[in-house]
Amino acid sequence: MRLATAADEILPLKDPRVQSNPAYLVVILLARVVSQLGTLDSINPKVIExxxxxxxxxxxxxxxxxxxxxxxxxQVTCPQCGYRHAVEPEQAGGL
Known part of the structure; x- marks a missing residue:
């Protein structure tokens, strides 16, 4: 899956399937941004459906x-002093 662009989130709103059923937005959106799924050659709304x-x-x-x-x-709690605070988890791969 790639990062979404503004077009990925805006253009599906014009699709008649989305206009008649707003829940279909996720299908169109994922079909646009999923770049690979198993051994499939291409991803389209039917695949997501x-x-x-x-x-x-x-x-x-x-x-x-x-x-x-x-x-x-x-949210984490310090085991020594009991102070609770929010931390960002380390990204996989050290990024």
Whole structure:
């Protein structure tokens, strides 16, 4: 999956399928940004429609995580003093 562009989020709003059913937006959006899915040659709305609900939910969550404008924070408690504070988790791969 690649990062979404403004066009990825705006252009699907003009699609008649989205206009008649706003819930279809996620299908069009994921079809635009998912770059590879298993051994499939291309990703289109029909492919996204055919996913199991759990797989669709995973892709939605991943989309939201990589396209979030702010870094995720995790609440932690210091084991020595008990102070609670928010920290950014370390990115996988050391990024």
């Amino acid at each position: 055919g996913l199991y609900a759990a797989d669709l939910a995973y892709l939605q969550d991943f989309y939201n995580r990589i396209n979030a404008s702010e870094s995720p924070k995790v």
